[in-house]
Amino acid sequence: MNQNQTPLLDAITDFIETKPAYFRIPGHRLDQGISRRWTDKVGADIFAYDVTETPFTDDLHSPEGAISEAQELLCALYEADRSFFLVNGSTCGNEAMIISAALEGEKIMVARNAHKSAMMGLIISGATPVYVMPEVLDDWGIQGGITAEAVRACFAKNPDCKALFMVSPSYYGVCSDLAEIAKVCHEYGALLLIDEAHGGHMYFHDDLPMGALQAGADLCVQSMHKVTGALTQSSVLHIKSHGVNDETLSRVAQNLHLVQSTSPNYLLMTSLDCARYELAMHGTEMMKKALELAESTRKRINCIPGFCCIESGKMSKEAENAGVKAIDGTRLVISAKKLGITGFALDEVLFQKYAVNVELADYENVLAIVTYANEQEDMDRLVEACEAVSREWISESSSQQKSKVSDSKMPPFPVLPEQVMTPRRAYFAKSKMISWKEAVGKISGQMIAPYPPGIPVIYPGERITREVWEYIERFRADGRHLHGADSDGKLEEIKIINE
Numbered sequence: 256m257n258q259n260q261t262p263l264l265d266a267i268t269d270f271i272e273t274k275p276a277y278f279r280i281p282g283h284r285l286d287q288g289i290s291r292r293w294t295d296k297v298g299a300d301i302f303a304y305d306v307t308e309t310p311f312t313d314d315l316h317s318p319e320g321a322i323s324e325a326q327e328l329l330c331a332l333y334e335a336d337r338s339f340f341l342v343n344g345s346t347c348g349n350e351a352m353i354i355s356a357a358l359e360g361e362k363i364m365v366a367r368n369a370h371k372s373a374m375m376g377l378i379i380s381g382a383t384p385v386y387v388m389p390e391v392l393d394d395w396g397i398q399g400g401i402t403a404e405a406v407r408a409c410f411a412k413n414p415d416c417k418a419l420f421m422v423s424p425s426y427y428g429v430c431s432d433l434a435e436i437a438k439v440c441h442e443y444g445a446l447l448l449i450d451e452a453h454g455g456h457m458y459f460h461d462d463l464p465m466g467a468l469q470a471g472a473d474l475c476v477q478s479m480h481k482v483t484g485a486l487t488q489s490s491v492l493h494i495k496s497h498g499v500n501d502e503t504l505s506r507v508a509q510n511l512h513l514v515q516s517t518s519p520n521y522l523l524m525t526s527l528d529c530a531r532y533e534l535a536m537h538g539t540e541m542m543k544k545a546l547e548l549a550e551s552t553r554k555r556i557n558c559i560p561g562f563c564c565i566e567s568g569k570m571s572k573e574a575e576n577a578g579v580k581a582i583d584g585t586r587l588v589i590s591a592k593k594l595g596i597t598g599f600a601l602d603e604v605l606f607q608k609y610a611v612n613v614e615l616a617d618y619e620n621v622l623a624i625v626t627y628a629n630e631q632e633d634m635d636r637l638v639e640a641c642e643a644v645s646r647e648w649i650s651e652s653s654s655q656q657k658s659k660v661s662d663s664k665m666p667p668f669p670v671l672p673e674q675v676m677t678p679r680r681a682y683f684a685k686s687k688m689i690s691w692k693e694a695v696g697k698i699s700g701q702m703i704a705p706y707p708p709g710i711p712v713i714y715p716g717e718r719i720t721r722e723v724w725e726y727i728e729r730f731r732a733d734g735r736h737l738h739g740a741d742s743d744g745k746l747e748e749i750k751i752i753n754e
């Protein structure tokens with residue numbers, strides 16, 4: 256297919272050029288009715304592209320024109336069998352994958368480090384999750400991969416699982432051996448569903464890890480807004496029929512109606528059309544730039560006293576043992592724990608003092624995501640800020656900062672709590688609020704996930720063990736952001752199921 260086209264962008268442009276008297280939604284009438292406060296800052300032109308299903312611009316929920324062509328170009332680029340634009344992020348894609356694979360009374364294997372959108376999919380589907388645990392990369396205090404052996408062992412106990420849902424790469428760029436895992440899933444007649452929210456760029460350079468579709472996944476979801484030039488919330492779902500039958504395929508299309516707005520945003524969809532065009536035309540150069548920027552920065556950070564940055568090339572023995580097949584070289588996992596600085600404290604000082612803003616922090620590391628759109632100047636600022644932190648921390652005069660140093664070890668992820676009922680049953684069960692301090696031993700009516708990365712520690716329907724409580728309490732007591740906590744985010748109370 257000729258990738259040198261942008262059908263949706265062109266269709267909207269053609270529509271605008273008709274200079275229509277506009278009586279449709281949205282009410283702002285192309286670029287006329289947006290607040291001047293906003294247009295004075297950003298200009299008005301972009302708002303003309305915020306249209307709806309006009310005679311030129313097709314319909315995401317029943318595409319047969321420009322959107323259909325744009326999706327076909329995407330599909331060809333990723334060598335998938337079918338591809339869909341998503342306007343509610345990978346969140347809705349993960350939900351759609353799960354509800355297409357397993358329903359009430361059926362089992363689905365879910366990696367325990369799955370994003371909370373997996374839990375939302377489980378609530379909608381009613382399926383019974385069977386969890387498979389990721390390994391741990393102890394030196395870095397982050398999760399490793401899911402091993403094919405762990406998947407096989409879980410299938411041996413649960414051969415009736417309809418699918419495996421897992422994330423690869425993780426937020427930190429950790430990729431599991433999907434080719435081996437796909438073989439195991441397909442031996443058991445199960446689908447492999449991959450949350451590739453962080454990996455849509457990996458198909459465009461040989462030095463990046465292998466993409467899920469290339470490794471044998473049946474369905475995969477990618478947040479194009481996280482790693483390419485698409486706008487926030489713009490994601491895609493691909494199907495590659497390694498093991499998908501026609502019924503599942505048509506269920507995916509149907510289920511996308513269930514989880515997406517009936518007013519899909521055309522700015523988001525146009526951004527997907529244009530991001531695909533850029534990847535098709537310049538993907539290799541874009542990824543080469545990102546990889547080179549990241550690699551040279553990694554080397555520089557590794558020379559800063561007290562700092563280190565996870566290596567992405569050949570995997571260490573520790574990484575291999577932790578199920579890590581590869582690490583995305585564009586992710587910089589940076590630690591200054593040798594200086595006694597937690598990731599959280601580093602994150603704060605980098606931004607407050609040096610206006611260097613990284614993606615996330617944990618107890619041990621910060622994570623900087625490098626893309627093709629970064630410039631050398633950004634990298635220099637990151638390195639120089641780390642150098643300054645190192646100097647200040649080492650010097651005698653940093654007593655004020657040293658007071659921030661706390662135990663910088665990430666608490667170990669708790670062992671699986673007992674699942675008393677499915678997430679769906681628990682979500683809709685009769686419940687009450689009790690003090691968080693009294694929660695041990697109770698069945699949780701909600702999920703709780705430190706955010707980012709948004710991985711639930713407890714799912715609705717699970718009994719809260721002392722270990723789970725203490726893990727969450729560590730984040731709560733330190734004032735960390737928790738998703739699923741009550742309205743003020745402080746987790747003073749928790750919803751529990753009436754017993």
Ligand SMILES: Cc1ncc(COP(=O)(O)O)c(C=O)c1O
Nearest residue numbers: 344345346370422450452478490
């Ligand atoms: C692993 C993973 N999956 C899914 C999501 C949800 O993606 P989106 O923000 O596109 O809805 C996230 C968000 O951070 C994520 O980290």
